[in-house]
Each structure stands twice: as C-alpha cells, then as structure tokens.
Amino acid sequence: MFETYRNINLDEDPIIVPKCGHFYTLDTYDSHMDLKRVYRLNMFGKIVGPRPLDGSDEPADGDSVKEELKIKNCPDCRAPLRDIHRYNRIVKSASLDEATRRFCISSNIELVGLFNEVSEAEDLLEANRGDFKRDLRTRRVNDQTTSTALLDRVKRNTGLARRLQVYVLKVKEEEQPYGKVRQLVLNAERRKGTQSNFVIDSSMVQLGFRLKGQLLFFQLRWADLWDRHEISTDPTLPEDLRKTHRKAILEQVKKMWIECGTLVTECQSAKMEKQECEARIYQAQFFALYRNKLISERETRTRTLEVVMANLDIRHAEPLPQEPIPEDAGTESLEGIHESLNHCEYLCRKLPGTVGPLKDRVGQARRLLGGGVFYAPVSAEERRLVHLAMSAEFSSTGRWYTCPNGHPVSKGSQPS
Numbered sequence: 001m002f003e004t005y006r007n008i009n010l011d012e013d014p015i016i017v018p019k020c021g022h023f024y025t026l027d028t029y030d031s032h033m034d035l036k037r038v039y040r041l042n043m044f045g046k047i048v049g050p051r052p053l054d055g056s057d058e059p060a061d062g063d064s065v066k067e068e069l070k071i072k073n074c075p076d077c078r079a080p081l082r083d084i085h086r087y088n089r090i091v092k093s094a095s096l097d098e099a100t101r102r103f104c105i106s107s108n109i110e111l112v113g114l115f116n117e118v119s120e121a122e123d124l125l126e127a128n129r130g131d132f133k134r135d136l137r138t139r140r141v142n143d144q145t146t147s148t149a150l151l152d153r154v155k156r157n158t159g160l161a162r163r164l165q166v167y168v169l170k171v172k173e174e175e176q177p178y179g180k181v182r183q184l185v186l187n188a189e190r191r192k193g194t195q196s197n198f199v200i201d202s203s204m205v206q207l208g209f210r211l212k213g214q215l216l217f218f219q220l221r222w223a224d225l226w227d228r229h230e231i232s233t234d235p236t237l238p239e240d241l242r243k244t245h246r247k248a249i250l251e252q253v254k255k256m257w258i259e260c261g262t263l264v265t266e267c268q269s270a271k272m273e274k275q276e277c278e279a280r281i282y283q284a285q286f287f288a289l290y291r292n293k294l295i296s297e298r299e300t301r302t303r304t305l306e307v308v309m310a311n312l313d314i315r316h317a318e319p320l321p322q323e324p325i326p327e328d329a330g331t332e333s334l335e336g337i338h339e340s341l342n343h344c345e346y347l348c349r350k351l352p353g354t355v356g357p358l359k360d361r362v363g364q365a366r367r368l369l370g371g372g373v374f375y376a377p378v379s380a381e382e383r384r385l386v387h388l389a390m391s392a393e394f395s396s397t398g399r400w401y402t403c404p405n406g407h408p409v410s411k412g413s414q415p416s
Contacts, residue, residue: 019083022076026086033072033081038089050089070094099177100206107171107209111216114164118216121157122223129227137236147241150231157224164217171209207270214263215275218282221256225249229289250293257286264340274354277347280340281358281365287337288368295371334369341366 005015008025017023024032027045039047071080071094082091132153139146173179189195231237232245260283267276341362348359 016084016086018074018079018081020074020077020079022074024075029081029084029087032075033087033090034069035087035090037069038093069097096177096181103176104206104209107206110167111209111212114160114167114213114216117160118164118220118223121160121220125156125223125227129230133231133234136231136234146237150241150245153231154224154228157220161217161220161224164213164220168210168213168217171206171213173207173210176206208272208275211263211267211270211272211275215278215282218256218260218263218279221252222282222285225253225256225286225289229293246293246297250290250297253286253290253293257283257290260286273347273351274358277344277355277358277362280344281361284337284341284365285368287333288365291334292368292371337369338366341369
C-alpha cells in the first residue's frame, strides 16, 4: 500500500523480522507466503484451522492453476524464509515435496540398476544352458558333483532375488516421505487419544516403484525356474535327481503363480495398466508351467505303471485310471487364465503406445498355456527401450504427481 510504518497500527498488523533483518508487516508476509492455502482464515484474517495438505480444500482462485507450495524467499535479499514459525506448515509441506522428489529419483536409479542386473542374469542363463547340460552328460550317472553343480546353478541368483525383495520393502508406501509423516501423526493421535482430519496428498504417494520392483522379482524367478525346468527334464540325468527338482519346481511355480494374482489386483487398484498386463502375463506363464508339469507327472506315472504291469504280465480289459489334475490347476482355473490373457489383449488395443508392445508376450504365454515348450526371453532391443524410458522418467526437477493412471510424473517431464 506504500504506507509508512508510522501509519500502521502494530497491535493489529505487527511486523515480522526474519533472520535476514528485512522486516515487513504480518499482512504482507501472509500474502507473500500464500498463507490462505494452508489455513482457513475468518473475515478478519485470523487463522481458524488448517486445510488438508492434499489441496482439496484450497480457496478458489479463478481458473488459474496453482503452483506447488514452496519455501518463499525474502523480497529484498532472496534469503529463504525458513525461520518464521507462523509459516512452518508451508515450509514443512514444501520440504516433504522435495523429499518425495529425491525419493523418486533415487528409487528410479536403483530400479534401473536392478533391471540391468536381472537382464544380465537372464541372458547368462540362456547363453550357457546348453554348455551346462552337455557338461552334465559327461559326468558319471551317480556322480555327486552332478547334484552339487545343479544346486550351485539354482542358487546363482539368490542374492539378487533378496536385493529385489529388499528394494520392494524399501519403496513401499509406508516408507515414503508422506507415508512416514502419516504414521507419525497416527501414532501421536493414538498416544493422545484424539483423532484429527489429517489428510496427506495422495498424489505424492508413488505406487509404481513397488509394483515395478515386484515385477522385476517375478522376471528373475521366471528365468530361474524356467532354466531349472529345462535342465531337470533332460533324460540323461538320474531319475531320482530329476524327481527332486521337479517337485521343488512345482512348489515354487505354484507360489509365484498365486503371488502374481495378488499383484494383478494391486495394479488394478493403482490403475497401472501396463504393470497389470505384465503381472497377468507372468501369472499365465507360471500357471502354464505348473499345469504342464502336473500333466507330465501324471503321464510319467501312468507309463511307469504300465511297464510294471507288463513285466508282471498283468492285463486290464479297461484303460488304466487317470489321476486327476488337482483342483487348483483344473479347467476352471485354465479358463480364468485365458480370460486374463483376453483382458491383456484388450489393454494392448486400448493403450497401443504403452501396453501394445506386450502383445507378443501375451501370445507367447498363450502358447505355453496350450502346452507349447518354446519360450524366448525379452529381446535385447526391448530391454534397451525399457532402459531408456526408465532412465529418462525422472529427469525433471519439478514437483512429482501421480497421473489418473497411477504413473509418477512431474510438471516438467515429457510425455511418453
């Protein structure tokens, strides 16, 4: 208002003196700091209560898009105004935004590194499987080193699998900056026996890192289990050793199949359709391997029984009874997996730019489901494109949000 301080009633509009020493009146600083965005004010400009941090109760300001809350600087010297307690809510909210941005960047860097390691592990298994099987054939049938060599190969990626699980736990929602603040508030309320209307900015809680980390874990487990399946079906291995590995594969594949179903539901809730499609593909692959191995086991037992009966000169007028496939891998589940892949094809048509490239993997899963034995890992070119997309995803320095489909984006990021 270009008034002199001698004309201002300091009892009604006192001055604020920050550490830099450039003082202004309370009304001036309130306007400069945009106080009305974080507190409700009465008609006299007095604070009557806090507004939710998710912006749902911010005052209308025409059709303009509001900037994110940030720590303002002194109008004279540009020194950050962090030391004025009246504006702590603004300062802390801006600090949370900055912490979330750092979380996004560091989590993505780690995710890219893990993606590269999983890709290299998958390539290595594919590249040296033939040599490994030929080496096993040269050993004596009952050589203990055969079992040791197989176990060493099975455990090769155990450390990487553990690090993927640690990553998934580290980036879950409760460990993110806003999640930790929410937990602190809830703990304080429990201690005091109170309940507030505290609401965090849900757009700042990133779901993608945990889901993508879990998918990387499934990618590694699939590569390991498929490799073990390919080796354990080699007829030159001792039958007791093959049987032991077949049983272990069945147990682990079933576990992965069930966990993939859980991830599908989580991706649907987060509206992350690309990750949902990937989870459905892995679910179908694990189910196909589980079901096909059950069928193979049944056929093997039937042939063994026929040989025994022939040696004992026992004849049956009727065909031998067939052991049924367990309920959880029966026709009903098979139809459900086919329906799941149908939904994947729908997503590929709906989102050709993001989900469309997964169409070939959907077809491959169908072939496995039909009893096919061919499987090809993700190509080097596909991995290169994924790596580039992941590396560029968090190059912006703006505030991070979640788009309607659940993807973390920033104001300065480029559309993909």
